[in-house]
Amino acid sequence: MSAPLLSIRNLSVTFATGRGPFKAVDGVDLDVDPGELVAIVGESGSGKSVAMLAVMGLLPWTAKVTADRLTFDGRDLLALSPRERRKIIGRDLAMIFQEPMSSLNPCFTVGFQIREAMAAHLDLSRAQRQARAVELLELVGIPEPERRLRAFPHQLSGGMSQRVMIAMALACKPKLIIADEPTTALDVTIQAQILDLLLRLQRESGVGLVLITHDMGVVAETAQRVCVHYAGQQVEMQATAGLFRDPHHPYTAALLAALPERAHGRLLPSIPGVVPGLADRPKGCLFSPRCRFATERCRTVPPPRQGAELGFALCHTPLVDGAPQRKEIAA
Template sequence: MSLLSIRNLSVSFATGRGPFRAVDRVDLDVAAGELVAIVGESGSGKSVAMLAVMGLLPWIATVTADRMMFDGRDLLSLSARERRRIIGRDLVMIFQEPMSSLNPCFTVGFQIREAMKAHLDLSRAQRQARAVELLELVGIPEPDRRLSAFPHQLSGGMSQRVMIAMALACKPKLIIADEPTTALDVTIQAQILDLLLKLQKESGVGLVLITHDMGVVAETAQRVCVHYAGQQVEMQDTRGLFRDPHHPYTAALLAALPERARGRLLPSIPGIVPGLADRPTGCLFSPRCGFATDTCRTVPPPRAGAELGLALCHTPLVAGVPQRREFAA
């Protein structure tokens, strides 16, 4: 049974020029102990989809889904009070910018203990002991002293470790990590990722990793979900995706990896992701796709079967060759 199960999730934002669909019919399943990666360009709806699951979108957002289940509970039908019992305890999120996510007015110890006070039946002394234990767990030296520090007194790497400690405070069942190493230097990035993966394997927690780093995906994820312009264009197990991508966008992403260039000039994808005013009537990737046909440009693509990576494409690739199949509209 999936810990998180989403079907047909869409998110639209009200704008002065009409609604803009930032997430368009996304499906996702995550099992306990599984690591699923979500990849795609900036603006492809990765973070927005997961913020919708967390219930953290602003009032101008409209969220719809056929199903949004977490640990057997329907997130769509929960009241705000019922959702608050789950968010922060069983379902947590680690954000991109630790320095922006931590409250500068409170010590890190207060912020870690606050999560436990809201969700766990622990005394003050027990919360303090647990906070020390968590900082030790994430590799912060002198945890007793660090609990009294304010966020500005910590480095970026230390701040992200505090964010991970906060996420682990209530022993969650699922962690959503939204590009948790973006603001950090390369050495610290590796340390934070190693820490996350170590904790995930030891605790058996489910992990959704939103990232741009395909190297990290190749080494860590069991399955990969590829987003483009708000749509899920492909979903495969990691080995299959890197061996034989079926959507032209996925193939273009992988072709741009430096280790695949082998001394040649790195290829790039021409054009930009469509916005509100320039969305094609057919496939959203068709203006940038070298395999696009007239059908691609005018007819929204259907989703292929699991054997073709659930590719949202009229001409999914097999061994790099487009299969000119005509799907029913």
């Protein structure tokens, strides 16, 4: 069995704030194999993006990143110097950000920004970089690529800007792409086009893909495995089919119950309350104030990590066939 392309164990990210330290990511584990598509889902504020920005080395100086293991393609990312990390980021490991209009530099043309990555990482002449940029825009479905390369970001639509971001991510033929909610700012029809494009390119090139998304429908159709995050913690990780058939963490079950196709009444079920912040984090399970299965132990004792047969659920009483396993309380 080959080693995973990306391997993370016990990743934590703590920010220094005026009110004390805040742990935005707490004990996340993740392996991604070459060519695999792994989805990360969860509410806003669950630490999905922060965890992946930590992998990319793009967090501000106020963030403290720790991990038992954080390796990419066999290299320890935490042990690399900034110069060594820059040789990997953008070439072998690329990221597509949420907001293309704020991720593209408004002062430079699209062509300059695509060619810049190639100039930094690939041994290509100016003419070869230009030809590759044209090829990339054609690949992502942008008409008149030569003219679009001369355009500035404000001259492009949101959907076209996102296609440019995908082209930039593909420029150096990376081994792994992290797509951070790549359709957030787009209308529904353009969202479908961008996702179809990204998934087609992933299948054709064999690149690994970590897809951060809120869209469980996309997850069901595309991902091999799903990681569910809540309040900075990874609360469940399962193969996609198993997660949709039998979720083991109450939060995962509540997310799936809110899908329109699973709703049985006129109103969609909702999860009461909000994700805890810095000042209101529970003493025990972070989901306990919102969980209908919570016991007194859940409210006072941090939950254990279950085994693979229970989806690595971070829960005292994981669900099986929709019912909590109360015997775990006495364990």
